[in-house]
Amino acid sequence: xxxxxxxLQFCLLFLLxxxxxxxxxxxxATSEAGESHSPAGRPQSTARYGxxxxxxxxxxxRILLEFLVGMDAVSFIGNMIFSKFVRYDNHLNLVPDLLTExxxxxxxxxxxxxLTYTYHLRRNAVWHDxxxxxxxxxxxxxxxxxxxxxxxxxxxxxxxIEEMLAPDPHTIVVKLKHIHVDxxxxxxxxxxxxxxxxxxxxxxxxxSRLPFQTRPVGSGPFILKEWVHxxxxxxxxxxxxxxxxxxxxxxxxxxxxxxxxxxxxLETGEIDGFQQxxxxxxxxxxxxxxxxxxxxxxxxxxxxxxNTDHPWLSDNRVRMAIALGIDRKQxxxxxFAGVYKPxxxxxPPMSSYHNPEVKKILRxxxxxxxxxxxEAGWHLEEGATYRTRNGKRLQFEISTTKEKPERELTQLLxxxxxxxxxxxxxxxxxxSTVLFASQEEGGIIKTGKFDWVMFSWYAAPDPSSLESxxxxxxxxxxxxxxxxxxxxxxxxxxxxxxxxxxxxxxxxIYDEVAEIIAREVPMVALYWRVNIDPFRDSLQNYKPxxxxxxxxxxxxxxxxxxxx
Amino acid sequence: MLLVITLLSFALMYMAPGGPTAFMGNNPSVSAEDIIRxxxxxxxxxxxxxxxxxxxxxxxxxxxxxxxxxxGRPVHLMILERIPATLELMGSSLGLALLLGLSIxxxxxxxxxxxxxxxxxxFSFIGISIPIFWSGILAIxxxxxxxxxxxxxxxxxxxxxxxxLDHLKHLILPASILALLYMSEWSRYMRSCMLExxxxxxxxxxxxxxxxxxxxxxxxxxxxxxTPILTMITLHLPTLFTGAIITETxxxxxGLGRLxxxxxxxxxxxxxxxxxxxxxxxxxxxxxxADILYVVIDPRVKYAKAxx
Numbered sequence: 024x025x026x027x028x029x030x031l032q033f034c035l036l037f038l039l040x041x042x043x044x045x046x047x048x049x050x051x052a053t054s055e056a057g058e059s060h061s062p063a064g065r066p067q068s069t070a071r072y073g074x075x076x077x078x079x080x081x082x083x084x085r086i087l088l089e090f091l092v093g094m095d096a097v098s099f100i101g102n103m104i105f106s107k108f109v110r111y112d113n114h115l116n117l118v119p120d121l122l123t124e125x126x127x128x129x130x131x132x133x134x135x136x137x138l139t140y141t142y143h144l145r146r147n148a149v150w151h152d153x154x155x156x157x158x159x160x161x162x163x164x165x166x167x168x169x170x171x172x173x174x175x176x177x178x179x180x181x182x183x184i185e186e187m188l189a190p191d192p193h194t195i196v197v198k199l200k201h202i203h204v205d206x207x208x209x210x211x212x213x214x215x216x217x218x219x220x221x222x223x224x225x226x227x228x229x230x231s232r233l234p235f236q237t238r239p240v241g242s243g244p245f246i247l248k249e250w251v252h253x254x255x256x257x258x259x260x261x262x263x264x265x266x267x268x269x270x271x272x273x274x275x276x277x278x279x280x281x282x283x284x285x286x287x288x289l290e291t292g293e294i295d296g297f298q299q300x301x302x303x304x305x306x307x308x309x310x311x312x313x314x315x316x317x318x319x320x321x322x323x324x325x326x327x328x329x330n331t332d333h334p335w336l337s338d339n340r341v342r343m344a345i346a347l348g349i350d351r352k353q354x355x356x357x358x359f360a361g362v363y364k365p366x367x368x369x370x371p372p373m374s375s376y377h378n379p380e381v382k383k384i385l386r387x388x389x390x391x392x393x394x395x396x397x398e399a400g401w402h403l404e405e406g407a408t409y410r411t412r413n414g415k416r417l418q419f420e421i422s423t424t425k426e427k428p429e430r431e432l433t434q435l436l437x438x439x440x441x442x443x444x445x446x447x448x449x450x451x452x453x454x455s456t457v458l459f460a461s462q463e464e465g466g467i468i469k470t471g472k473f474d475w476v477m478f479s480w481y482a483a484p485d486p487s488s489l490e491s492x493x494x495x496x497x498x499x500x501x502x503x504x505x506x507x508x509x510x511x512x513x514x515x516x517x518x519x520x521x522x523x524x525x526x527x528x529x530x531x532i533y534d535e536v537a538e539i540i541a542r543e544v545p546m547v548a549l550y551w552r553v554n555i556d557p558f559r560d561s562l563q564n565y566k567p568x569x570x571x572x573x574x575x576x577x578x579x580x581x582x583x584x585x586x587x
Numbered sequence: 588m589l590l591v592i593t594l595l596s597f598a599l600m601y602m603a604p605g606g607p608t609a610f611m612g613n614n615p616s617v618s619a620e621d622i623i624r625x626x627x628x629x630x631x632x633x634x635x636x637x638x639x640x641x642x643x644x645x646x647x648x649x650x651x652x653x654x655x656x657x658x659g660r661p662v663h664l665m666i667l668e669r670i671p672a673t674l675e676l677m678g679s680s681l682g683l684a685l686l687l688g689l690s691i692x693x694x695x696x697x698x699x700x701x702x703x704x705x706x707x708x709x710f711s712f713i714g715i716s717i718p719i720f721w722s723g724i725l726a727i728x729x730x731x732x733x734x735x736x737x738x739x740x741x742x743x744x745x746x747x748x749x750x751x752l753d754h755l756k757h758l759i760l761p762a763s764i765l766a767l768l769y770m771s772e773w774s775r776y777m778r779s780c781m782l783e784x785x786x787x788x789x790x791x792x793x794x795x796x797x798x799x800x801x802x803x804x805x806x807x808x809x810x811x812x813x814t815p816i817l818t819m820i821t822l823h824l825p826t827l828f829t830g831a832i833i834t835e836t837x838x839x840x841x842g843l844g845r846l847x848x849x850x851x852x853x854x855x856x857x858x859x860x861x862x863x864x865x866x867x868x869x870x871x872x873x874x875x876x877a878d879i880l881y882v883v884i885d886p887r888v889k890y891a892k893a894x895x
Contacts, residue, residue, distance in 0.1 A: 075746055083849070085657040092657075093617075174625045177617045228628070231659045252668055253841025255745050275745045279839040283724050287732045287739040426852075456606070456854050461622055464606055491618070502618070 074583040075273040076562065079285050079297035083253065083278040086236035090168060090175050090214040095573060098213070099298075100276060102575040103258055105215030105241035106156065108142065109207065111570035112577070115373050115484055117208055121145055121156065121216060121242070121265075126207060137202045137524050140210075142195040148265040150218050151246045158189035163219035164211070172228045179488075180209025204524055205485035213571060215241065244269045244579035254278065270582035289314065289557060296558030298574060302359050302429075308557050319554040319567040319574070320373065322482045324366045325433070326548045327421070327475050328468075328506040335417070336474065340399040342544040346385055347392035348444040349437065355550055358432050362555065366548035368537045369482055369489060373569065376486045376530060378537040385541055392444055403445045410445035418447035419474040422467060424455040430477060433549070448475075462500040469499045471507065479552070484570055486533045490517040493540065508545035561585040592867045593860065594639065600856055601635035607656035607854045629656060642860065652861040657853050662861035665846060672742055673830040673842040679762040680831075681823060684769035689816070691770070692777025696785060697804060707774060714771030723764050723837040730760060740839035761838040765831055769823070776819060780812040787811070814885045821877035825869035829862070 084096040087104060102110070106121040119125050123143045126132020132141050148156035165187045168175045175181075183203040188196040199206065218240055225233055237250060244266070245258035255277045260269045277294055279285045282301050288294045290311060300308055300316075308316055329336045329345075336342060351365040367385050370377045401410040401417050410417040421437065423430045434450050441448040453467055458478070460466030467473055480492070491497045494514045497504040513536060520532045540546070556574065558565055561584045567574030608625050626632045630641075645651045652662035691711075695704040731739035737760045738744065744753050784790065785808050793803045830844030843862060850859040 077746060085655075085853075086659060171624070172628055174628055175621075176625070177621055231628070232654050232661075233659070236659050251841065252665070253672070253845055254742060254839075257745070277741060277745055277839070279740050280845070281724075281740075281837045281839070284727055284740045284837055284839060287727050290732050291735065291739055293738055293740070293744075456852075457603070460606065461608075461626075 069584075070270055070563065070582045071584065072268070072270050072582070073272050074270075075275060076271050076296075076581065076583065077275045077277060077294045079277050079279045079288055079294040081278075081280055081282060081285065081297075081299070083280075087239050087247070088215065088236055090177075091231070091236070093176050093213065093571075098571055098573050099575050100256060100258075101215060102573060103243055103245040103274065103578050104239055104247055105243045106148065107213075107215060108211035110212070110572040110576040111208075111484060111568050112572075113566040113568050115371075115569055121148055121211075133207075138199045140197040140199070140206060142197070144193045144195065145265045146193055148242050149263050150220075150242050151240045151261060152218075152221075153263075154218070154220055155192075156216065156218075156242045157192040158195045159192070160216055160219045161195050161211070162187055162189050163223065164214065164217045167217055167222070167226050167230070168214055170226050170230070173226065173230050175214075180206060180212075181214075184210075202522055202524065204521055204529070205483075205487050208485050218242075245274055248273075264579055266579055269579035271578075274578065296556065296562060298554060298556045300555045300557050302362060302555070305360050305362070305555065308555070311557070313560050314557050315560045315562075317556040317558060317565055317567060318362070319556055320364065320371070320569050321552040321554055322371050322484070322569050322571075323479045323552045324369070324371075324482060324548055325430075325477065325479045325550050325552070326366070326546050327477045328546045329475055329544070330471055330473055330505075330507060331509070331545055332471060332507045333419075333474055336419070338399050339543060340395045341401070343542075344392040344395040344399070344444065345441070345446065346544045346547045347388045347395070348440055348446075349547060349549070350387050350440055351549060352387070353440070354433055354436050357436060358429060359550070362553050363550040364553060366551045368541065368548055369480070369492075370486060370533070370537065371482050371551060371569070374482075374484065374486075375526070376533045378534045380534070381537050381541040384538070385544075385547075389443060396444065396446075401445070408442065408445065409447045416447060417445065418449065420449050420451045421475040421477060422451050422453060422458065422473045423477040424458055425452045426455055433477070468505050471499065471505075476505065477549075481571070486529075486536075487521045489533075489536065490521060493517060493536070493545065506545035508543070510539065510543060513539055513543075588871060589864065589867055590643070593643070593864055596863050597639045597642070597856075597860060598635060600854075600859065601638070606631060607856065631656075642857075646864070652864070653857040655855055655858045657850075657855045657858070662858050665858055666843065666861055666865065669830075669841060669843045669846050670828065672840060673844070674827055675742075675758060676761055676765070676835070676840055676842055677827045677830060679758060680765035681769060681820075681827065683762060683766035684773055685820065687766070688770035688773030689777050692774040693781055693804070693809070695774065695778045696781030699782065704778075707778075711771035711774050714767045715775075719764060719768060719831075719833045720837060722767065723761070723834060726760050726764050727837070740837075742841055761834050761840055764838075765834050773816070773819070777812070777816055780815050781808060784808045784812040810884070814881060817880055817884060818877045821873050821880065822870075824873045824876075825866055828869055829866045 080096055080099065082094070082096040084094065084100055085092055087097060087101050089097050089101045108120060108122055109117050109125065110120050112118045117125055121144055123145055124130060124132070126140050126142060128135065133139075144156065144158060144161070150156060165181070165184070167173055168181055169178065180203065183199050183201060183206070185198045185200045188198070190196060197206070197210070203209070221240055222233070222235060239247060244261055244264045246261050248257045248259045250256045255275055258274045258276070260272055262268045277288075279288060282304070285294070285297050286300075286304050286307065289297060308314060329342050331337050355361060355363045355365060364372065368378060368381045396410060396417070400412045402412070403410050421434055423434065431450070431452065438448045438450075458467050458476070460469065462469040468476055491502045492504055493508055493510070494502070494504060494517045495509045495511070496502065496514065498507050499505065516532050516536050520529055520536070523529055523532065554567070556565070556567060563582050563584055564577075564580045565574065566577060568576045606626075607629065608622050608631065623632070630638065642653065645653055652666075654660065655662055655665060658665065691707050695707045698704055727739045730736050738757050742754070742757050743749065747753065790803060790808055793807045828843065830842035830847070832844040832848045834840065835842045835844040836848060846858065847862050849855075850862070
């Protein structure tokens, strides 16, 4: 009995002591007192130095080199550590990063034949270990990216380069094999500049196993201090940053996979903010004192690709009827609290290539849709719910990824909307790794084993990438024309678009492309994603970019108003 | 045995559609050639059985679990760095569950149909039926958001220097939530084992001999009732090293469960196989240990030599 008594006593003690042992006091991010001297040539006279910003991130990056893994979390932290040539700002304009200016024909950066580009690097750029950044590093980075043993995800914009010269330590001259319209926006936009002195001689099969991938040295505004895997990354300000010392002393990125937990972390002050809040949390976030909700229109849009090889979907009238029967407003209001924006084409509304005419063609019109289906021979019998033709019911399967509940909810609304038209829609979803797998791996999209497939594309700021989505030369396995859309006119126009450089001429081409796609409907765009980034109101100058540059493109300008 | 397990898991993983590079298919600028080139660099273009043989060779001859497809880091390192956090969470929750679960079970059995017994039954059924993804969030909302007693996630505060108190505070919520589940199960189990033993004739005999009730329960009943309990606990021990997927995800705990879960999502074959091979080894090992412990605890169990 003695020992059992002790046991019970201990249990009781344990229960009593522990809640008391933990006080009620809240910990807050402590920060050093900010330095008071004001920076030269900075617009914000009130901006303060110092402080630690703690940001929650749902996904932990696997490595920090963007050209090996294109993923938001990698870009977000990678942009803090590394320099690029250019970045897109919050208005989708290209701004120079490591460059002194964006090369144009006017400033002599681009030759008259569009085949030679001259880039000037900033002279005060240094690596985090103090060595200067030179054109040698840029040349070296290019060699790394093109090395056959290096797993560069995409060589778009790199494969057109004939040679890269470094006439002096701060000048890079790029000669192209042929015209590439978006070279300035493509070259070293996602690819970070690598330090030659640290990586030379290590390029080969072993590259993907170098500790550098998770312990990188860059030349960006923040220096990686520690990475506790599964927990957080700590970055400290690079005092020698070429655009001036960042205002913040430290940025800590905490990895919190559960979004409910994330919300509580913001509520308790354990984090200062996070990105991409869930729409269902919007009401609670609005009622949280001291929290600002930043709305960030993204370049990602949800859409449905029709498999035009499907005998019924090969009929333009059927595709158009479906498109006209989709009520985007209902989807956005019901599922996304009216936050997302309706999408009608591939080009984001803020892009200069956006064609507003397209919306008129694809406006929600169920009556016109019904008329088109009748015309195509699909009739609604007395008392029947679904249309039939020669005794066969008009039905399709819609596939998407299993991971995102919002997609499944969208499907449910689509089923209802299609039912009104007399079309039966059934759900057949897959895990994204299965849906997007390669042809050899039996990927659903690549092998064309779908009727409709719904997923999101990331619209590139320049429309030249549309070629790989709609040109008939890019039907899988050789490209991403997943709807197997065959249109001579489009194929030619898209080819032309990659050759002409003058904006006016290109604008005409892409306006026509958008109109043809709207009339032929190989795909239906549903909505543009708008992120909600909740942050404490003390964070100033948070101006997220809609592009892959993400919200950290100018993290050196962020500052905290309550850091003292 | 290990070979069969690894062969089966390896084959199943590779036969499922998708792979470590499948996620790139969603990026419009990644071409099919890019993916083929990357697969080739990783050796993913070879048939799965060739990859399996290579993998086994590496383990047997070099004790090398290989490199992760997603992080490029050695798998043994990725597993090792998660072990302390995993042991901490699982150890404290299993310990807590053991302490409370067994005590409650014994008291419930001894005072059968008492108020305590009814309450224990009621709460343990609640504990068993509530899924962790719900109870975990509830605990966070109550104890972190409203009461402010505990931090809601992570293992340590990131913005202050290390302190034991801070560490403990982070541990309490996830450990208690996980313990609640084990505790509920084990207390029920302990109760029924104890009840069964208490109804045995030798207990009557012991009482008839005039032994004190405490001696009857602790010396005679508990020892006999503990054999099945011991098995159950020993079989739970491998989780000390494998972690708890859901709890770790909700509480952002940097343990092995989360590493495994992320590995599954990304088809990171090498890190998955690394974790699988270690956990299968532990399960086999602890099964063996349970068998040996029977003999030590229960003199009735003897492993006889095969008769010739």
